[in-house]
Amino acid sequence: xxxxxxxxxxxxxxxxxxxxxxxxxxxxxxxxxxxxxxxxxxxxxxxxxxxxxxxxxxxxxxxxxxxxxxxxxxxxxxxxxxxxxxxxxxxxxxxxxxxxxxxxxxxxxxxxxxxxxxxxxxxxxxxxxxxxxxxxxxxxxxxxxxxxxxxxxxxxxxxxxxxxxxxxxxxxxxxxxxxxxxxxxxxxxxxxxxxxxxxxxxxxxxxxxxxxxxxxxxxxxxxxxxxxxxxxxxxxxxxxxxxxxxxxxxxxxxxxxxxxxxxxxxxxxxxxxxxxxxxxxxxxxxxxxxxxxxxxxxxxxxxxxxxxxxxxxxxxxxxxxxxxxxxxxxxxxxxxxxxxxxxxxxxxxxxxxxxxxxxxxxxxxxxxxxxxxxxxxxxxxxxxxxxxxxxxxxxxxxxxxxxxxxxxxxxxxxxxxxxxxxxxxxxxxxxxxxxxxxxxxx
Amino acid sequence: xxxxxxxxxxxxxxxxxxxxxxxxxxxxxxxxxxxxxxxxxxxxxxxxxxxxxxxxxxxxxxxxxxxxxxxxxxxxxxxxxxxxxxxxxxxxxxxxxxxxxxxxxxxxxxxxxxxxxxxxxxxxxxxxxxxxxxxxxxxxxxxxxxxxxxxxxxxxxxxxxxxxxxxxxxxxxxxxxxxxxxxxxxxxxxxxxxxxxxxxxxxxxxxxxxxxxxxxxxxxxxxxxxxxxxxxxxx
Numbered sequence: 001x002x003x004x005x006x007x008x009x010x011x012x013x014x015x016x017x018x019x020x021x022x023x024x025x026x027x028x029x030x031x032x033x034x035x036x037x038x039x040x041x042x043x044x045x046x047x048x049x050x051x052x053x054x055x056x057x058x059x060x061x062x063x064x065x066x067x068x069x070x071x072x073x074x075x076x077x078x079x080x081x082x083x084x085x086x087x088x089x090x091x092x093x094x095x096x097x098x099x100x101x102x103x104x105x106x107x108x109x110x111x112x113x114x115x116x117x118x119x120x121x122x123x124x125x126x127x128x129x130x131x132x133x134x135x136x137x138x139x140x141x142x143x144x145x146x147x148x149x150x151x152x153x154x155x156x157x158x159x160x161x162x163x164x165x166x167x168x169x170x171x172x173x174x175x176x177x178x179x180x181x182x183x184x185x186x187x188x189x190x191x192x193x194x195x196x197x198x199x200x201x202x203x204x205x206x207x208x209x210x211x212x213x214x215x216x217x218x219x220x221x222x223x224x225x226x227x228x229x230x231x232x233x234x235x236x237x238x239x240x241x242x243x244x245x246x247x248x249x250x251x252x253x254x255x256x257x258x259x260x261x262x263x264x265x266x267x268x269x270x271x272x273x274x275x276x277x278x279x280x281x282x283x284x285x286x287x288x289x290x291x292x293x294x295x296x297x298x299x300x301x302x303x304x305x306x307x308x309x310x311x312x313x314x315x316x317x318x319x320x321x322x323x324x325x326x327x328x329x330x331x332x333x334x335x336x337x338x339x340x341x342x343x344x345x346x347x348x349x350x351x352x353x354x355x356x357x358x359x360x361x362x363x364x365x366x367x368x369x370x371x372x373x374x375x376x377x378x379x380x381x382x383x384x385x386x387x388x389x390x391x392x393x394x395x396x397x398x399x400x401x402x403x404x405x406x407x408x409x410x411x412x413x414x415x416x417x418x419x420x421x422x423x424x425x426x427x428x429x430x431x432x433x434x435x436x437x438x439x440x441x442x
Numbered sequence: 443x444x445x446x447x448x449x450x451x452x453x454x455x456x457x458x459x460x461x462x463x464x465x466x467x468x469x470x471x472x473x474x475x476x477x478x479x480x481x482x483x484x485x486x487x488x489x490x491x492x493x494x495x496x497x498x499x500x501x502x503x504x505x506x507x508x509x510x511x512x513x514x515x516x517x518x519x520x521x522x523x524x525x526x527x528x529x530x531x532x533x534x535x536x537x538x539x540x541x542x543x544x545x546x547x548x549x550x551x552x553x554x555x556x557x558x559x560x561x562x563x564x565x566x567x568x569x570x571x572x573x574x575x576x577x578x579x580x581x582x583x584x585x586x587x588x589x590x591x592x593x594x595x596x597x598x599x600x601x602x603x604x605x606x607x608x609x610x611x612x613x614x615x616x617x618x619x620x621x622x623x624x625x626x627x628x629x630x631x632x633x634x635x636x637x638x639x640x641x642x643x644x645x646x647x648x649x650x651x652x653x654x655x656x657x658x659x660x661x662x663x664x665x666x667x668x669x670x671x672x673x674x675x676x677x
Contacts, residue, residue, distance in 0.1 A: 278650025370578035
């Protein structure tokens with residue numbers, strides 16, 4: 001009754017009923033893999049919610065940041081520590097969900113015309129999410145994250161011509177660490193980056209609604225799926241509940257980033273086995289594998305960290321950003337598509353994807369090469385060389401293999417839904433046994 | 443080899459304790475030489491110090507199963523160290539030869555954990571890591587985990603500097619410093635999760651893996667539900 005009267009009141013003044021009706025009746029295609037993006041969205045919502053809570057407890061000055069994070073475990077913040085744990089776990093899962101969601105988009109060809117722009121927006125959000133995660137991870141000013149910041153500072157310094165300026169803008173001065181470093185990171189982490197993500201997220205979802213979601217059903221003429229209300233809305237609320245439940249379980253039973261163990265950041269204190277959070281690990285890995293050679297261009301030295309620390313991620317990012325256009329050019333398929341493809345439909349794409357996944361995994365694993373070497377009792381230098389060779393040979397082998405497998409799988413399932421020519425029909429007879437019916441018999 | 447081992451076997455059969463010279467001849471002399479001057483298979487023991495001898499013997503790194511067997515990892519020799527009584531006899535026998543190096547340290551578990559923590563951060567954490575997990579230190583060298591080290595072994599290693607580890611003499615770490623560091627290492631071994639002293643740390647790598655596991659769990663539920671609930675689509 002109240003809902004009806006409120007809706008009537010709004011409709012008289014703003015004419016909202018028509019919009020609400022269309023919104024509630026809108027049909028969304030349904031597939032289990034479509035929920036990956038939703039989980040990413042819900043992780044983001046949790047991050048914003050817990051993040052606002054944390055701003056009240058956090059002291060964003062370099063001197064007091066560490067103490068204020070440790071104080072979350074005090075009695076003055078009864079649930080402070082678990083809120084921080086939920087926040088960090090949500091950040092780890094957020095970037096993971098985005099990446100897996102992106103893999104789904106990539107391998108089903110959802111990025112093809114007319115949705116190239118939304119692919120690029122999504123990729124920008126992945127990069128921004130990683131930056132936000134890195135700045136947030138660095139906020140407590142603890143020993144582990146301080147070491148990571150020092151590395152990032154050195155990478156920024158290595159940019160030719162503008163390196164000193166860029167690094168100075170990053171940390172707010174010509175030294176490391178500067179007294180205002182945490183305040184800088186705080187502004188980036190709490191205002192700039194999340195607002196940017198939220199804006200892109202709005203655009204991302206608006207484009208999904210405006211351009212309509214892709215679907216697996218082979219009916220290009222119609223959207224096949226469920227109404228938003230009540231079918232889809234209830235399902236997505238369930239997904240939100242599941243997200244909250246998983247985060248609560250993680251935060252309760254698994255301690256994440258125990259900054260109390262690492263001590264406050266002091267530049268002269270280092271620790272063995274230091275690695276960044278997983279989404280920055282591939283950069284650490286590429287820094288560890290990069291050669292220690294310094295080029296000089298017109299007398300100007302290019303530090304060795306420039307190539308693995310900046311050129312490699314930038315080139316990879318640009319390649320992925322432009323992939324919809326690269327693929328259209330290579331396959332000649334420029335037609336608009338609303339129907340998703342089987343993952344094996346375009347062997348070229350499968351090969352490129354497999355190669356990228358191989359190198360991403362390899363660089364991530366290489367970030368812990370010291371721990372791997374100590375665990376496996378092998379020489380660290382040997383391991384580095386194995387990784388270096390695998391970095392170039394691996395993607396070729398993985399890519400060619402994956403493309404071949406995809407091509408063969410595609411050949412086995414003809415487009416028309418006909419069984420392949422060598423298919424055999426098994427028929428159960430009266431005695432319970434099975435008899436073959438060959439293609440000619442069937 | 444067999445002839446050297448004979449006195450030890452004989453002593454074992456007759457039920458008498460073998461002498462230090464017998465143990466040395468059976469277990470050590472083939473590499474370190476009859477006069478402890480070393481051989482191509484093992485270094486000289488002259489003036490290495492009793493702390494060094496005690497570290498290698500009590501952690502089971504020596505006697506090595508064979509020359510050139512990598513003895514840096516105690517796990518490889520777990521349960522194979524000499525009985526404590528034989529170690530003491532052997533140390534008494536070697537004491538005049540190894541004298542001149544760091545002597546067997548006296549150590550008690552220090553009470554100043556905060557000071558021990560500071561010293562650990564400054565001197566140990568670079569290699570043995572937060573929580574005493576140990577790790578690789580380049581080439582084929584690694585710093586072992588400290589989870590099973592006894593207080594005497596910690597003191598031995600600090601004073602003797604086995605392998606790649608530097609020697610920390612009285613001028614670097616005084617007797618009370620040594621006690622505090624050793625006390626802190628013991629405190630790390632007994633630390634409970636959530637206390638102010640780090641125990642075995644998990645670190646960002648398993649944290650990231652757990653994050654992916656969470657996504658997989660979520661997607662498994664969605665997949666199962668979606669398979670169950672496939673009907674009812676409308677155009």
